[in-house]
Amino acid sequence: MGVLYFMVNSGSNDFFLITGAYFLIGSLYLVVIPLFIYFWMSTRWNYMGKFERLFIYSIVFIFFPGFILLAPFLNLRMNGQGDI
Numbered sequence: 001m002g003v004l005y006f007m008v009n010s011g012s013n014d015f016f017l018i019t020g021a022y023f024l025i026g027s028l029y030l031v032v033i034p035l036f037i038y039f040w041m042s043t044r045w046n047y048m049g050k051f052e053r054l055f056i057y058s059i060v061f062i063f064f065p066g067f068i069l070l071a072p073f074l075n076l077r078m079n080g081q082g083d084i
Helices: 002-009 014-044 050-062 064-073
Strands: none
Touching: 014 050, 014 064, 050 064
16 A cells, blocks of 8 residues: 555656556457457358467467456357348
């Protein structure tokens, strides 16, 4: 608690720089890159080769916490055949 109080009140911009960097990296890791991967997979799902699919699955493994965070809001099901 004392270190945080000192960093905020010392007149240094390091606290805001470090906080902004953490926010930027965290939002990239948890939101931006998983959304890009999701849209990439949804557009390329039927046309991916085996190496592209292997690469995308390994990237999904790396960014898995972001996919868990976005899971309630994304629909990963295929479109289907419509009305039969």
